[in-house]
Amino acid sequence: MKKRISIKTIAQEVGISNATVSLVLNDKDKEGRVSREMAEKIRKVAKDLNYEPNHLARGLRMGKSQTIGLIVADISNPFFANLAFHIQEYAEKFGYSVIITNTNESDAKLVKILDVLIGHQVDGLIIVPTEHGKPAIEELVKKDFPLVLLDRWYPELQTCYVVIDNYQASKTAVQHLINKKCKRIALFGYTIDLPHMQERKRGYVDTVKKAGLFDENLIKDINYISIDADIKTALDDLFFNEKNEKPDGIFFATNSIALHGLRYMFERGVKVSKDVKAICFDKSDAFDLMESPVPCVLQPIPEMGKLAVDVLINQIVKGTVIPSKVELFAKLSTEE
Amino acid sequence: MKKRISIKTIAQEVGISNATVSLVLNDKDKEGRVSREMAEKIRKVAKDLNYEPNHLARGLRMGKSQTIGLIVADISNPFFANLAFHIQEYAEKFGYSVIITNTNESDAKLVKILDVLIGHQVDGLIIVPTEHGKPAIEELVKKDFPLVLLDRWYPELQTCYVVIDNYQASKTAVQHLINKKCKRIALFGYTIDLPHMQERKRGYVDTVKKAGLFDENLIKDINYISIDADIKTALDDLFFNEKNEKPDGIFFATNSIALHGLRYMFERGVKVSKDVKAICFDKSDAFDLMESPVPCVLQPIPEMGKLAVDVLINQIVKGTVIPSKVELFAKLSTEE
């Protein structure tokens, strides 16, 4: 492979010093620091030689890499993929590249990724944290490393967050089912011990209680690891256990749970909308094609991504961190 | 923000030279180059100080960054998101980080991204090329820059490719509809002038011709830019134009076209499976939840990703490029 050409090559070609070339190529030749003709000449040679600056060298020298690390739970999940898309598009506007990585909800992996990303000298991090990732992230926070947590948060950790009001979103969703005359509303949530999920559950509980519809047996906890089996067990118990009165509504607290749940119900002949109403978090392509569309909670994905980038870049540029929790609001797909 | 600690800090702490620290930390202290006690001591201090090597500096010095650039058309498309997921997981095993970027099918954007990524000193590129991206990529090929094109290819450009046999996949899909007694099979494809799409069309044409079912009016070209409008126009023409005999089968040459198409048909009350059979490229979550599932062509996504990484790393390590086109085979979802 041919050697990439450097500032030095250009300097030699023109017969001038590296310093001057650097000035010109960084557009710092205004304010009369370099003669007009010289600047022109340098630019021409740089162009002819197809010069591309070496970001590694620049990063090393400047102490910043113009790179942001993004850590999500799973890039193949459309919610995170969309988030990643908008983060990248927006970060690019400010001249930042984004390195996207996955934890697959593993705390060990989070720790490892953090090391790798920091080794790569990222200027900041946007992190969808894992259940027990707090210690690792706390260390970074102590060092004032620029970062913003996205989608999920640790209540006891003071740092920057961009999240949505899960409690309110959940209430709205459950209320929607109540308005549709549902009397026995089930909740399907993850066992994950993070407040975004607890808030969704709390929103459910408060709303059904207020309507006098609370029944503990209708709350089903799903483990991310054994999602398929857990959902089947839970649905079997709700719909095919003679002892139980069937639910007439289901609130799926995440999209992945909804997808698995709907699939199994479909398989078992439980008709959504007819036998039981459903509502869930986040939109899926699947919903548009169902016999009767499932309404869902729409998180403002582009705004979440942009805001995370804004908050992060602000930290990087200012060099200081003012802990803050930005809360956005979701709305129902039926409100559109 | 606290300064990151460097090899120098460790060296001073231990009272020793940078060189020795570097040797130890890179596990080059075997073969009796450094005394056992000294090595232990250095490792301990490095650990206590929480040392993280600076990849920028190492990359600059070694002339490689252990980073791979991945360019896809759209990370929010599940096909590419899955591909990205597997590429990243697999590349990580070899110690490579992956920078993921999107072209949104724009040639101009491809050129720009190429510059950015090369500026970041990526050691190699995995590229899903755009329609007219050939000149830009050709330049890299001429320089023997390590790269592999994925999913799509330029027939006149000798370089490394990992693709699937689109012709065969398409034939199988169309044959499936013929086996289901379809007599009027429509094709929905993109206008994009790249052979992967042409092959899909050719597979369709050859198969319907062989069965004596060819009718030019059943071929519909969709523009990526105006996908929504184009699909509506095409479907309206097929199903709601009194002059035309309706199709009884549709082959959607991509997943995005299928999704838009199925949605519109649903909206207009055209019943898939009952009124018209459908089949398409790539699986979508949506299919599991439809009244009658749409069969699809399953590309071997994990294998495609892994192979691309293998081929690329091989180039990087060997320092030479042997142009090759690896072709994988897709199968129908009904074959599972």
Added chain:
DNA sequence: CTGAAAGCGCTTACAG
């Protein structure tokens, strides 16, 4: 207006 020099953090021949 332009140049010489230092230094970012690392690795690697070369000396001893």
Added chain:
DNA sequence: CTGAAAGCGCTTACAG
């Protein structure tokens, strides 16, 4: 077994 030195490509204060 360990150290001194050079150099990767860049930017930036300092001199002139």
